[in-house]
Amino acid sequence: MSKHILVIDAGTTGIRALIYNEQSQILSQAYTEFPNYHPQPDRVEQDANEIWSAAKAMIAQALKHISLQMNDISCVGITNQRATTVVWDRKTGQPVTRAIVWQDTRTAGRVQELAEQWGEKVYSRTGWALAPVYSSLSLEWMLENVAGMREQAEAGDLAFGTIDSWLVYCLTGGEKHVISTSNASVTGSYDLTQDEWYQEWLAALNIPLSMFPEVCDDAAVIGLTDERIVGGSVPISGLIADQHSALFAQGCTKAGMIKCTHGTGTFLDMLIGDKPVIDVNSGICCQIAWRKNGKTHYALEGYAGCTGSAVQWLRDGLQIIDSSAESQAVASKVEDNGGVYFVPALTGLSAPYWDPYARGSMLGITPGTTRGHVVRATLEGIVYSIRDFINAMQSISGYSITQMSVDGGAAKNDLLVQFQADQLGVTVIRPRNVEATSLGAALMAGLGAGIWKSEDEAFSIGRNKQTFTPQIDEQTREQQYAMWTRAVERAQGWSK
Template identity: 75%
Template sequence: MTMTKHILVIDSGTTGTRALIYDDRSHILTQAYTEFPNYHPAPDRVEQDATEIWDATKKMIDQALDNLKITMADIACIGITNQRATTVVWDRATGLPVTRAIVWQDTRTASRAQELAPDWGEKVYSRTGWSLAPVYSSLSLQWMLENVDGLKARAEAGELAFGTIDTWLIHCLTGGKSHVISASNASVTGSYDLLNDEWYGEWLEALGVPVSMYPSVVDDSGKVAETDPDVMGTAVPISGVIADQHAALFAQECVKPGNIKCTHGTGTFLDMLIGTEPKIDTGSGICCQIAWRKDGKTQYALEGYAGSTGSAVQWLRDGIKIISSSKESEAEAMKAEDNGGVYFVPALTGLSAPYWDSYARGMIIGITPGTTRRHIVRACLEGIVYSVRDFVNAMTEISGYEINAVAIDGGASANDLLAQFQADQLGVDVIRPRSVEATSLGAALMAGLGVGIWKTESEAFGVGRNKTTFSPKTDEETRNAQYATWERAVERSRGWSK
């Protein structure tokens, strides 16, 4: 009888941390989840305490192990997947954060991005694959160095280390021995030169950010580090480290150019694999990034994302309290035959691709005396889908690949109304796997491949997964008329807070 090989996955999201244990058939054996605080010291600020993230991570790992009555000695390897572009800075000597982390949703650098745009906008876009925007870790870093007392001098003296959440977790797991970032995460920092495959030194120099703060770039799959026995009880290889959207792309078996997936989480992310060459179109607002790097070979992807979609549903629950749970949004929206002429633009923290307007704000328009909460809930779900359609056309044009199906995942994809409306608006089949936990699965597959639990991708994908298909039911004329009204609504929300 062969022993089950256990893969521990740390899924560190924007609102919480999950520890999952997979077996060698890529089934989840157990999981433990907790939320951690997000801090909002000003309307344009979203911060986290990296120490709280690590404490939550450690507790969830212990809980998951305890659920199965196993120890770290029973773990074959570790996979990490994480929220991207969140900026953590720590003291190399103490290993402790020197200030709160700036989260990817934070928009405090919006005016700085605008200032830099005339000289640097097109230049950084053409090299990093990302439109110059507050999401850039390099801009968050510059803000920290210029606004937190003493940090600039300490950075220049080589005393400080920067990393995204994967870098920070590896730093903690290895007892401070490793300062690395996976290629997928590196490409989302707005600091990585895709054309020359290195940190974009000229840009960082212009910002006054020492490149010495940056971690070494490693493959997304392969033995990148191992845990410190003093921290975790034993040495376990960390062999899969991949940014969250990229992990979901891999888990959805999108390994051929033109394959596409859509993750509905805090934000909604549409990613298309495009192969071994980057394709950057600076006029499109669409990002080009490293999908993953395995065995030294890089695959690239295009991405469009809307920053506040799942969080708009959370706002319905926590902000105006018209639903009691995110799950209730489906049942409530189903009670309305249509949106009653109401459109909801979920630009709660600005508009992302393809507009990149950090001054846009969320908007509900079309309210009449007959409008009910059902119409508003339905309009919110529809707004998530319209946000996706906004960048689908641009992606097909840049890539040259027609979309014939979309794989969906993430918490909100369990919502049948949202899945069906997405099929109706895009005019293609929408395919949902039985488990919508694609992000953690991608990290598990990367980690298992990294230590040889599976020898090939097809072996890793070999375990059958049940899927549900939603086919379009709306004719093209109706679909386009609805979308044209949405475009009018978006136009009205733009530049609002300027």
């Protein structure tokens, strides 16, 4: 009898439900977007109930497309946007306020206040530079600014989680309050050196530890879906954060292997082994890649928070392209960027700068600048953002990067991927299916439920790939990057 794996891929802008078979093939999928709210320029919020409603609707659609019922599903895997902070009432099961999304920068001022006393200390323990992306800082803000939350939290009535926690809570009818190790390690609340919630830090922020979920393996049966809610009782056997899921899906299971995901942001992840390596001077993050069978694997990460979303801004804000996919055709109408450089710091700069006050900047505009130059500069800015931290990652890890796998929606763009090979001076490998995030969750869930007995068995299915190699010389590469560096200097600290 065929095995079916349901994957819920909860991204920053939408929900996708996919059904895989045991050959890692997608049989059905359904997708919808949900709203992001911006009550102030530095704020990005979501309604957790809208996320859950979207997830339920997409599960139903994906099942209906191939005439399956929930009880025909062998197991469920979940992958999700990271560090988005959800708080709900344990008694009612309802969110007490909107979720604060990982792109939100409202706590930038608080980061500055805490930096001298706590900056290096929390970095050395959590593996993440102190920044507004910390879920712990979002929690502190909620407790201080949302009426009644402090009292509820101190009474033990509130539960905190990331999107995986929230979806599991909803799917199990409130039975499970958990978080995967991969998600826990990117909350700015987890002590990698002690492998537990960082209690000293949370106490300093006056956040009750009772709010926090149980930490579980990324591949393991952690509960059953509630039949009354989704029409079947199915084991949930895979929970993994999106970037970690893509790393696994790309077959990066040995130290030194690396992948780059182009989504809302761009994330470069390298597996480094079974011990954390934290360099507080680098701006590079260290995190748990995943935990399977009780064994923890660690990774380094550099990320730029606003890359794919900058292309969306060309579509929705400037309205100079009709779709993100059109960016390649428009950018290809010009031979180069015409001297235009775009720093996509629409929500600040991430690694290695960690500057929440930086803002998007476009320099080098002349009377000859066209729509094509602007679009091309935006695509190139995505790649330059990666180069900003790739050297630090090589130095910390001790591994030289000569090849990387690429995935995510923007990885379909040939011009972008070729420029990535050119500017980084590496071979870039793109799989036929660039939706690696959902595949990783399917593999984790299948391993957690015993559909595959080993990683070798799970990865035995062949996948077609395309290779891009550098086409420019070193001098050109360095001249282009020097101009980018000048542009970044001008973007930094703009809104401070």
